[in-house]
Amino acid sequence: MNDDLTLLASAYLDGDVTADERARVEGDPEALAAVERLRAVRALLGDVEAPAISVRETHLAAAFDAWERLPQAERTGARRDQTPAGIDAAAVAGAASVTAPTPINARRRPTSTRWLTGAAAALVLVLAGGVALQLTGDDDRTDVASSAPDESAELAEGGGAQRDGGDLGADELAPASASADAATSQLDTGIDDPAPPAAEAGLNQLLSPEDLADFAGAAVGAPASPDDLPAATSADVEADLSDAASALADAELPQCLGVDVVVGPAVYGEVPVVVGIDEGRNLAIAYKPTNCAEVARVRLP
């Protein structure tokens, strides 16, 4: 098959010949044979196996995902009129193969900085908890409870100063003088974590009846009334860590189940409770402040 004949046969196959060329091909058996060979090639090339439906749908889903990530104005054609009228088709093709850079602000998720703020607040609380645990070895629980918020406040200040050097907007930063309360509030809005440990809320964590007995026993002879609960504990509870904890911080702790003395609020397991003492039966009782339901009881030593 010589080149001229192939060129002619190929053009004939595509219908791109003059009348003379057409007559020449149709009068030449060798040219017609060449046309048939090229026609067979074309048929083979066009016989592409269809992709699996799952592949097709995956591709289309990816395309729609990309489309939905386009800025609204671009997606709806609002910017289309800004294309220069004389733009070259090749330039359009070039542009088609290049992803338009998305402004950095548009790429950033609106919630990302809030998440960072929450994470920073969480870090502050964890550090504060660590400091509080270290102090626990020497001090009694009341002292720890009163010192932890101060530490938190200091750490929150340090955290705020550190974040000033980052890329967070000023309106997203807690003030440098923010208290632990503010940090805690950001944590709640930024991260859907479980309620923080009771120690961070200033409440005593009771894990067993023995803890309950110890907690109540320590108060025997000097039981706490709702009005003379440690100030720091009250402040922490008022930090609004949870509705239940807030309820415990309210001015009146209910006196239920026949207790004679209310020792104070605590968390038994994961349940916010009020601990009271039934002096007549020498029992420490933990009960829910909301409905007086008993959670645990233990005989005092």
Added chain:
Amino acid sequence: MVAAAQGGDRFALDQLLRLHYDRIHAVCRRVAGSTKDADDACQEALIKIVRSLPRFDGRSSFGTWAYRIATNASLDELRRRQRRPALHSVGDEDRPEAVDPTADRYAESLPDRFVLDDALDRLPEDLRVAVVLRDVADLDYAEIAATLDVPVGTVKSRISRGRAALASSLGLDQDRGNQRDDGERPMDPT
């Protein structure tokens, strides 16, 4: 439909992409070669198409424009593949034997596809793209010339040489019953 899609009509865009999907995929398959590379190229092409749709000016048909993007995506994929280290180099002694002419039609079609893939793979890129745009994407000479930014005469020549080389590789220029009995590989058209 194109205008509606450009205006943000998701349904129109869906219809538009589905209308052209098979041919876009076919272009990718023929240019990129392997199924996996073709799938990757096809997905990349579709993403580029939707991202660039707001800038599509309608000077060419949507299909021409889309197949051009698919071609570019396939060539990109091809170049990426060529940069990857080969795990195994297939020598002539490893190549599959000629198609068994007595096999049934389906079994015969699979080796034919391998042979076609192999023939396309050995075709120079400029010839392959020209032939695919003509015989798979069904673009005319002028559209191919605009796509490749070469004169129409060059397009005609590339298509002719590409088809002839493929015919030779596929044994179509011989009696089918005697194809490649000597095991000789066809000459590279270049």
